[in-house]
Amino acid sequence: METRRLAVFVDLAETLNYSRSAERLFLSQSTISKDIMFLEKTWRVKLFIRAHRQVKLTRAGQLILPKVKRVLKREADLNQAITGRFWQQERPLVIKGLPSLPQYQAFQIITGFTKQYPDIKLCFSEAGVDQLAHALDQKNVDVVFTRIFDQPASAYDTLVNEADQLVVLVPKSNPLAHRAYLTLDMLESESILLQSDTVSKNSPLFAALRDLKLQPRVTYNGQRIELILAMLNQGAGISVVMNRSFDLTGFDNIQVVPLVPKISSRLAFMKRRDNPAAVVDLFWKYATDETRRLR
Missing domain, CATH: 3.40.190.290 (D-Maltodextrin-Binding Protein; domain 2)
Known part of the structure; x- marks a missing residue:
């Protein structure tokens, strides 16, 4: 069975709206209906009740939903592990930082990481504070070294050095x-x-x-x-x-x-919390350990 259909079931259980799920999953409303009908026929159970323009999850649907979520999570974990391993070997670690980086401990941390892991490709470029504030939003940068003056966004992990x-x-x-x-x-x-x-x-x-x-x-x-x-x-x-x-x-x-x-101001490394790359986790652990050691 395609896990795509399982994802449709989980999304519809959240939205309880065929049109909204179709928009979120970039599918047609008829495809959503066909996928749910396929699951119901395969499992021989009614998952949703449609009445008076309302969609409700049945008792059977409520019992099945957590199990389906676990299946999707296991698939996501597997994909992350495979993808992360591939990126660690083939994909560079992309870091953007302040032009004054060499004056700070972060420079020692980055150079130390490249010496300890010489097989990992590092791509570093300079940018100003304003540019660095939005660099992670583009998702083509793994880590930034920047100057922060207030509380960073909750979507980011922050490691303050100095x-x-x-x-x-x-x-x-x-x-x-x-x-x-x-x-x-x-x-x-x-x-x-x-x-x-x-x-x-x-x-x-x-x-x-x-x-x-x-x-x-x-x-x-x-x-x-x-x-x-x-x-x-x-x-x-x-x-x-x-x-x-x-x-x-x-x-x-x-x-x-x-x-x-x-x-x-505070000098800090920052990364997105939803970045799945193993090479980013490896750098983050190294940077965390070195920051503690240098304090």
């Missing part, structure tokens, strides 16, 4: 470099160099500037932190960046000044 906070980078020739701390209103007249993620709509900095009704002069808005550091080192402007996202080696003319009040 915390970070915004600081101000100031050329040492600028009087602001000698301050113990800086506030956003002190930066209003400055020429500011920003990474795109810093002022994305997902960033609390965006909301903070809006609430203070500040419109700082942004003279650079891009992804390249190295370009920002080079400009700052030459005395051009200031920048607001996450404290762990840069390396000042070779940039001796830049001072790091705390930003008050503190604006924090």
Whole structure:
């Protein structure tokens, strides 16, 4: 017997509506009726009662339904095991992450995974926070490494690695470099160099500037932190960046000044809970164990 017919029975038992089940299963209403009639004839039992435009599950249907669900679950588990094994051998693990990934523990975790499992193909690409927020929805990305400021969607598993906070980078020739701390209103007249993620709509900095009704002069808005550091080192402007996202080696003319009040973020791996690939489960377990070890 085709398990497709069993799936039709389970769906109709949920909807109690032939038209709705036909829409959900992308079948015609007549096909739904034929499948139910086939099951009833094969099993010699009445599954549904149709009367006065209403559909009701019979007592026999109620008793059979849990058993049918178990059959479908066993089939799904088998398909997942087969598919997962095939993906682990043939399909790459697709990860998207922040351009500043090398500055965080996540970089050590990813490189450690590739060394421990050299036969697994890894496909990595960079993206900004706004893009990463929707990357998993496309289902062509397995894992993202991103910066989160609030509670992630319930459809995702989240593994937090580290915390970070915004600081101000100031050329040492600028009087602001000698301050113990800086506030956003002190930066209003400055020429500011920003990474795109810093002022994305997902960033609390965006909301903070809006609430203070500040419109700082942004003279650079891009992804390249190295370009920002080079400009700052030459005395051009200031920048607001996450404290762990840069390396000042070779940039001796830049001072790091705390930003008050503190604006924090968390760095995390995220994946969809409904991703069945075994290679994703393998990476997730490795990343979880390494995160605990590195803390």
